Each structure stands twice: as structure tokens, then as C-alpha cells.
Amino acid sequence: MAESSTAKIDYLSALTAGLWKENPTFRLLIGMCPPLAVTTAVKPALTMGLCVIFVLVCSNVAISLMRNLLKPHLRIIMFTLSIAAFVTIADLYLRAFSPKMSEALGAYVPLIIVNCIIIFRAEACASKCNVWVSILDGIGSGTGFTLALCVLAGIREILAAGTFFDYRVMPKAFVPWAAMQMPVGAFVTLGLLLGLATLITTKRAD
Amino acid sequence: MDNMYVLMMGFLSVVIVNNFVFTKFLGTCPYLGVSGRLDTAFGMGLAVTFVTALSGILTWLVDYYILVPNGLEITRYVCYILIIAGAVQLVEMYVRKFFPALYRTFGIFLPLISTNCVILGICLFINIWAIDNLAEVAVLSTGVGIGFTLAICIMAAIRENLALVDVPESLKGAPITLITAGLLTMAFMGFAGMIK
Numbered sequence: 001m002a003e004s005s006t007a008k009i010d011y012l013s014a015l016t017a018g019l020w021k022e023n024p025t026f027r028l029l030i031g032m033c034p035p036l037a038v039t040t041a042v043k044p045a046l047t048m049g050l051c052v053i054f055v056l057v058c059s060n061v062a063i064s065l066m067r068n069l070l071k072p073h074l075r076i077i078m079f080t081l082s083i084a085a086f087v088t089i090a091d092l093y094l095r096a097f098s099p100k101m102s103e104a105l106g107a108y109v110p111l112i113i114v115n116c117i118i119i120f121r122a123e124a125c126a127s128k129c130n131v132w133v134s135i136l137d138g139i140g141s142g143t144g145f146t147l148a149l150c151v152l153a154g155i156r157e158i159l160a161a162g163t164f165f166d167y168r169v170m171p172k173a174f175v176p177w178a179a180m181q182m183p184v185g186a187f188v189t190l191g192l193l194l195g196l197a198t199l200i201t202t203k204r205a206d
Numbered sequence: 207m208d209n210m211y212v213l214m215m216g217f218l219s220v221v222i223v224n225n226f227v228f229t230k231f232l233g234t235c236p237y238l239g240v241s242g243r244l245d246t247a248f249g250m251g252l253a254v255t256f257v258t259a260l261s262g263i264l265t266w267l268v269d270y271y272i273l274v275p276n277g278l279e280i281t282r283y284v285c286y287i288l289i290i291a292g293a294v295q296l297v298e299m300y301v302r303k304f305f306p307a308l309y310r311t312f313g314i315f316l317p318l319i320s321t322n323c324v325i326l327g328i329c330l331f332i333n334i335w336a337i338d339n340l341a342e343v344a345v346l347s348t349g350v351g352i353g354f355t356l357a358i359c360i361m362a363a364i365r366e367n368l369a370l371v372d373v374p375e376s377l378k379g380a381p382i383t384l385i386t387a388g389l390l391t392m393a394f395m396g397f398a399g400m401i402k
């Protein structure tokens with residue numbers, strides 16, 4: 001509820017923090033299940049990311065509005081219940097308008113409910129800040145998460161199938177790496193990307 | 207006899223061949239986060255096993271006898287979350303009363319079990335696999351918990367040794383853990399296709 005002269009900077013930092021400095025996947029290492037599970041191709045990864053942005057923004061708004069009514073010991077359950085409601089909306093929407101994608105993502109859409117990112121943002125930001133900051137924070141963190149998902153999915157899709165967003169980018173002679181499609185590819189690629197992220201931050205700090 | 211065979215195969219399938227951590231990436235957060243010590247990992251695994259078994263059975267019962275006959279499938283996720291949160295609360299009270307030492311070791315991680323993907327995962331997959339008898343539900347949900355325990359115990363044992371190894375500076379911590387997990391997954395891939 002920063003209504004001082006620094007309010008403008010607060011809004012800006014709420015939006016941009018999630019992109020790199022507090023990027024959920026690369027910097028905070030939370031919500032690691034979808035980055036590993038749905039990144040075999042860019043399309044499902046992007047859909048997943050958009051679902052998470054929607055749920056994150058909606059739940060941040062709802063929690064920010066009721067933040068003064070929350071009792072400490074009932075906090076977490078109220079968070080998860082409101083998240084579950086919005087995930088149901090996203091799931092039904094996806095099932096109605098994009099049944100193929102809904103089938104491809106399967107149980108991972110309802111599993112957004114237990115994605116740590118959303119509860120973490122609710123706890124760290126929405127339960128303390130006003131609605132506008134919470135919305136910006138939701139958009140920022142959600143976008144950071146989506147970008148991380150797409151980078152990982154891009155690498156895996158190019159190496160596993162030679163395509164990017166279903167368009168062929170590699171020459172015909174390219175031999176696909178089958179391992180990239182499997183769980184092994186997910187773990188190792190994410191591990192190396194995290195290493196790269198750590199390298200960049202330490203280089204910057206020097 | 208035939209029934210027994212199906213149950214046993216289902217159990218082996220979720221523990222080894224289709225281990226949730228290795229093939230479906232569920233529960234990777236605690237798998238990478240808290241599995242620094244073997245004894246804590248084992249206790250954590252047991253707590254999760256108990257909650258998966260309890261909530262798997264309860265959600266199936268609620269789904270089968272209340273939600274579906276009344277056409278309330280739309281509230282499914284909200285109900286699942288409520289049941290899981292209740293089961294976790296029960297375990298928390300039990301552990302605090304009877305194992306105070308273990309309770310202190312877990313700290314914040316115990317209430318966070320309710321946001322463990324393995325638990326909601328098994329409730330959802332039981333629904334997706336359309337399993338229609340209670341014995342199978344019980345066996346599968348216990349099996350998933352045991353599979354999770356197996357995974358985090360292996361990982362904890364490896365990480366205890368990893369602490370002594372000379373790892374490149376930027377790969378220390380989470381990155382090397384993920385790469386190790388990748389190699390471990392590859393080992394478990396050897397079982398793929400044996401059942402189902």
C-alpha cells in the first residue's frame with residue numbers, strides 16, 4: 001500500500017522483478033514441475049504459460065481484495081481454494097475451445113493449483129499489496145515463468161524434432177536427439193540452463 | 207487370483223516403471239529441495255505416502271459416491287484440495303503429538319505437503335485412468351507414495367556424497383542436482399515397457 005512518492009517506482013519494479021531478478025524458474029527455483037513436464041514442444045509450453053498468467057493474475061486480485069479479512073491459520077487454505085476456482089475456469093475454457101491442447105496437457109492443467117509460484121506470489125505480494133501492484137506482479141512473474149518455459153521448450157523442440165513452433169528449422173539431414181523428448185532431456189537441459197543463469201548473475205556481480 | 211495379479215502389477219508399475227517423480231515430474235520440488243539428508247528424506251517420504259494413501263482413497267470415495275451421482279464434477283478440483291488439506295492437517299497433528307523430534311526437523315515443509323504435486327497428481331490420475339474399485343485405488347495411491355519415497359531416498363543418498371565432490375562453480379547446488387536427476391531418470395528408463 002505504498003502511496004508515497006516512490007509509488008511509481010514500486011509499480012515498475014513489481015512488473016519487472018519477475019522477468020529476471022525474481023524469475024520463478026531460473027532464480028527462485030520454484031514451480032519446477034511444469035517446466036519439466038510440458039516443454040517437449042513450444043506450443044503446449046506457451047499454452048501452459050498463458051494459463052498460469054491468467055490464474056496468477058486472477059488469484060492475486062482475489063487475494064489482494066480479501067487480504068484484510070484473512071486469518072493467519074486459514075491463509076493457505078483460502079489461497080488454494082481461490083486458486084482452485086480459477087484453475088477450474090481455465091481448465092473448462094481450454095477443454096471447450098482447444099480440446100486437443102487440453103488433452104495434450106492432461107493433468108498438468110489442474111496441477112497448476114499446487115504450483116508453488118502462485119501460492120508464493122499470493123503469500124509474498126498479494127496478501128500485502130494493493131490490487132494494482134498485485135496485478136502487475138502477477139503479469140510480471142507469469143511472463144517470466146512463460147519465457148523460461150518457452151526457452152526450455154524451444155531448445156528441446158529444436159533438438160528433439162528439428163522444428164520450432166511446428167515449423168521446420170533444421171536441415172533435412174539433421175538427426176533428431178530422441179533423448180531430448182524424454183524426461184532425461186528435460187532434467188539435463190534445465191540443469192544446464194540453471195548453470196548458465198548462475199554464471200550470468202555471478203559475471204554481472206563482478 | 208486374477209484380481210491379485212492386476213493389483214500387484216499396478217503396484218509395481220507405479221513404484222518402479224511409471225514412478226511419478228521420474229516419468230511424470232510430479233513432486234520435483236521436494237525431490238530437489240529438501241532431500242539433503244537421508245533420514246529426513248525417509249521421514250518426509252513416509253508422511254507423503256500416508257497422505258497420498260489417505261487422500262487418494264477419500265477423493266475417490268467422494269468422487270464416486272457424491273460428485274458424479276449429483277453431477278457436481280465441476281467442483282472436483284476444489285473438493286480434492288479441501289480433502290488433501292484436511293488429510294495433511296491430520297498428519298501434522300499426529301506427527302506433532304507422537305514424533306516431536308521429527309516434527310521439528312520438518313519445520314515448514316510439513317504443512318507444505320498439501321501443495322506437493324504427487325498428492326493432487328495421484329487423485330487426478332486415478333480419475334483419468336477411470337479406476338472403479340476401491341482395492342485398486344488403495345494399492346495405487348500407496349504405491350505412488352512408496353515410489354516417491356524411493357526416489358527422494360536415492361536422491362538424498364546421492365546428494366550426501368555430492369557435497370564432497372568438486373563441482374564447477376556455476377553448476378553447484380540446483381543445476382548439478384537436476385543433471386544428476388536426469389541421469390537417474392535414464393537408469394529408471396531401463397524398466398520402461400516392462401508393465402503396461
